Amino acid sequence: MKEKYINFSSQKRGKTRRRWRKGVLIATFVLTVGVISAAVYAVKANATKTPPSASSTKAGASASPQKNSSSLAQTSSTKPGGKTTTKIPVLMYHSINFDPKNPQNILRVPKDKFAAEMKWLHDNEYTTLSLDELYNAVSNNKPVAEKSVVLTFDDGYGDNYDNALPVIKQYGFKATVFMISSKVGDSKNGYLTAAQIKEMDKNGMHIECHTVHHPDLSTLSYNQQYNELSKSKADLEALLGRPVDYIAYPSGKYNSSSIKAAKAIGYKLCFKMNGGIASISSSRYEFPRAFVGEDLQDFKNRVKGTADYSK
Secondary structure, three states, X not given: OHHHHHHHHHHHHHHHHHHHXXXXXXXHHHHHHHHHXXXXXXXXXXXXXXXXXXXXXXXXXXXXXXXXXXXXXXXXXXXXXXXXXXXXXXXEEOEOOOOOOOOOOOOEOOHHHHHHHHHHHHHOOOEEOOHHHHHHHHHOOOOEEOOEEEEEEEEOEHHHHHHHHXXXXXXXXXXXXXXXXXXXXXXXXXXXOHHHHHHHHOOOEEEEEOOOOOOOHHHOOHHHHHHHHHHHHHHHHHHHOOOOOEEEOHHHOOOHHHHHHHHHHOOOEEEEEEEXXXXXXXXXXXXXXXXXXXXXXXXXXXXXXXXXXXX
16 A cells, blocks of 8 residues: 555656646747747837938937938028028019110119129028028028028019029029019010919029009009009919918008008018118018119129118
8 A cells, every 4th residue: 555655656746747847848938939029029120210310420419300300401591500690681673684775774684794693692602592581580580691682573574584594593592573463474565474484483583472563552542552462462372373472562662551451461571672781670561672783893782781772
């Protein structure tokens, strides 16, 4: 009886050992599989990460997507590290052509003289601002790059397309044409066509308002002014398929009713015909401009703010 008991106990211990060894093997297998799976997952995760750019690595900056996207979105008016200014010359042109019948026409600048002026801006590292960039500076009281300038053209002459646009594109400049909306397509009288306007608007020369008929606004009633300002805006927006937010008063003539109408319609900036060099604190509805002609030295003085703007 005792002998049988001893044998039974021995068998039981053997079975227990085998079960324990089997459990250890299973646990080891499970642990090994878990470690391998974790390693594979880590490799895949690292492979999907976007490596930081060389420039941000050198600077010790974070490689987060938000920082990269914001740096790419910086405009010419917000270059980091450069000198800034609150003074902004807004230059006013009309026709870019020579009129042999009237060589003294101050509203015309021959294309070779215009090209020389743009070359001077480029060679002296001036930054041209769009009106959106100008508005951003004015509305936020935000200084711009030290050598900033705004180029504007009144009326919408066809020679702006023929003679100004190629130069603007050559230097990668930005400019604005204030178009008389009733003159769109009147090429017989020297104005821009709808096709030219659309092409210019996509190539650095944005189109904005100059009323419907180019009247002396100061002689019109409030309702008449409102119609001139609102209809021209609506007509150009329909042509361009985008908001039109800026206007130049025809011949620089306006009154308090003009400003009231412009505010009611929603214009962001309204430009005069004179007033000298502007600043970010200038009135949004009486924004100064500097008339420029063909004399290169006078042009330089007007850009620098040293000209006699009464002439």
